[in-house]
Amino acid sequence: MRIEKNALISNSLGINSRCKLLVNLECNDDLYSIEDLIKAHSKYYILGEGTNIIPPSFYDGLILKVEFNHVNNNNNILSVGASYNWSDLVTFCIKENINGFENLIDIPGSVGAGPIQNIGAYGAEVSRLIDSIDCFCLNSFSKKSLKNTECHFSYRNSTLKNSHYLIYNINFKSNLKKDISYKYNSIQKYMTKNLVNSDNLMIEDVAKIISIIRSETLPNPNKIHNAGSFFKNPIIDKKLINFNKFPEDKLIIWNYSDSLVKVGAARLIELIKDRLIPSKNVSIYKNHSLVLITNGKATQDDVLDFASQINKLVYETFNISLEIEPNIIN
Numbered sequence: 001m002r003i004e005k006n007a008l009i010s011n012s013l014g015i016n017s018r019c020k021l022l023v024n025l026e027c028n029d030d031l032y033s034i035e036d037l038i039k040a041h042s043k044y045y046i047l048g049e050g051t052n053i054i055p056p057s058f059y060d061g062l063i064l065k066v067e068f069n070h071v072n073n074n075n076n077i078l079s080v081g082a083s084y085n086w087s088d089l090v091t092f093c094i095k096e097n098i099n100g101f102e103n104l105i106d107i108p109g110s111v112g113a114g115p116i117q118n119i120g121a122y123g124a125e126v127s128r129l130i131d132s133i134d135c136f137c138l139n140s141f142s143k144k145s146l147k148n149t150e151c152h153f154s155y156r157n158s159t160l161k162n163s164h165y166l167i168y169n170i171n172f173k174s175n176l177k178k179d180i181s182y183k184y185n186s187i188q189k190y191m192t193k194n195l196v197n198s199d200n201l202m203i204e205d206v207a208k209i210i211s212i213i214r215s216e217t218l219p220n221p222n223k224i225h226n227a228g229s230f231f232k233n234p235i236i237d238k239k240l241i242n243f244n245k246f247p248e249d250k251l252i253i254w255n256y257s258d259s260l261v262k263v264g265a266a267r268l269i270e271l272i273k274d275r276l277i278p279s280k281n282v283s284i285y286k287n288h289s290l291v292l293i294t295n296g297k298a299t300q301d302d303v304l305d306f307a308s309q310i311n312k313l314v315y316e317t318f319n320i321s322l323e324i325e326p327n328i329i330n
């Protein structure tokens with residue numbers, strides 16, 4: 001176990017943030033050794049690569065970081081350590097001809113964080129790939145393996161979010177049949193424009209297309225500070241939407257269930273963004289209105305103030321409340 005005092009909390013929003021203690025957990029024994037440390041501190045937070053967090057300037061508690069980096073494929077189960085980089089795993093799967101991961105290429109962050117918000121993109125979600133998740137419970141200080149159904153995955157959510165479970169290993173299904181998903185609107189558009197034939201499309205072809213689309217629409221967090229989509233697409237009763245200021249065809253609305261629709265949050269923000277009071281350190285990314293970017297000088301308050309300004313205007317205009325997607329650390 002490596003412990004660092006007053007350590008930086010790395011985060012893709014570029015917020016200058018430190019914590020009282022950063023605890024790196026490197027092996028099984030380390031998991032069983034953290035009980036005393038946790039009991040001696042008032043709070044803790046589990047950190048992956050920090051691409052989906054909004055941290056404070058100082059976190060007066062323990063930051064726990066899992067450093068399990070293995071990958072083993074046996075008996076149709078791919079067991080992967082929580083700190084393995086997600087996109088590296090997708091690349092590994094494509095090389096090994098393991099199906100189902102390809103649409104999730106280039107999502108930043110670690111494997112361990114994937115199930116927390118059920119990462120998803122281009123019509124795919126990680127929940128479909130998971131067999132079980134090996135956790136260390138920070139209440140009982142014992143190991144617990146959760147079956148897929150016990151995680152209650154839904155759109156950008158699971159019961160693992162804000163739970164006491166520290167994920168150290170995920171068991172993925174490595175025998176899924178090839179079932180290439182290329183019907184997503186932007187993939188279709190790309191294929192039509194570039195005359196890509198869907199016959200004999202391979203998983204690596206879809207991954208390559210998605211990689212290109214992502215690089216054109218999303219900022220690279222290593223160059224521009226951001227946390228990806230800042231708000232979830234709201235799921236609501238269509239009758240509640242206020243269409244007085246903008247007609248229905250100006251919004252992007254997908255059917256979600258018999259009574260609910262999912263509304264494209266990026267479009268809602270696009271329609272109100274001219275009325276926002278600019279922030280010194282936070283702004284909206286030019287290629288994607290759902291992404292907030294910072295100049296590397298923003299604080300947690302700067303980010304949350306700008307987000308709440310957006311939320312207020314969206315609510316006043318459409319009667320829709322937006323929910324912040326990244327995790328706010330208090």
Ligand SMILES: Cc1cc2nc3c(=O)[nH]c(=O)nc-3n(C[C@H](O)[C@H](O)[C@H](O)COP(=O)(O)OP(=O)(O)OC[C@H]3O[C@@H](n4cnc5c(N)ncnc54)[C@H](O)[C@@H]3O)c2cc1C
Nearest residue numbers: 046048049050051052108109110112113119120167227228
């Ligand atoms: C440019 C960009 C694009 C993105 N695109 C997408 C996208 O297409 N789809 C999508 O779903 N997300 C996307 N994201 C969000 C982000 O990539 C994912 O949420 C990712 O899973 C976060 O991984 P991380 O390791 O950085 O987690 P962190 O940001 O460190 O943590 C995120 C959450 O997971 C918890 N956590 C992390 N590791 C563990 C663990 N081992 N055990 C228990 N809890 C843990 C943390 O406590 C926190 O609540 C994007 C982000 C960026 C910056």
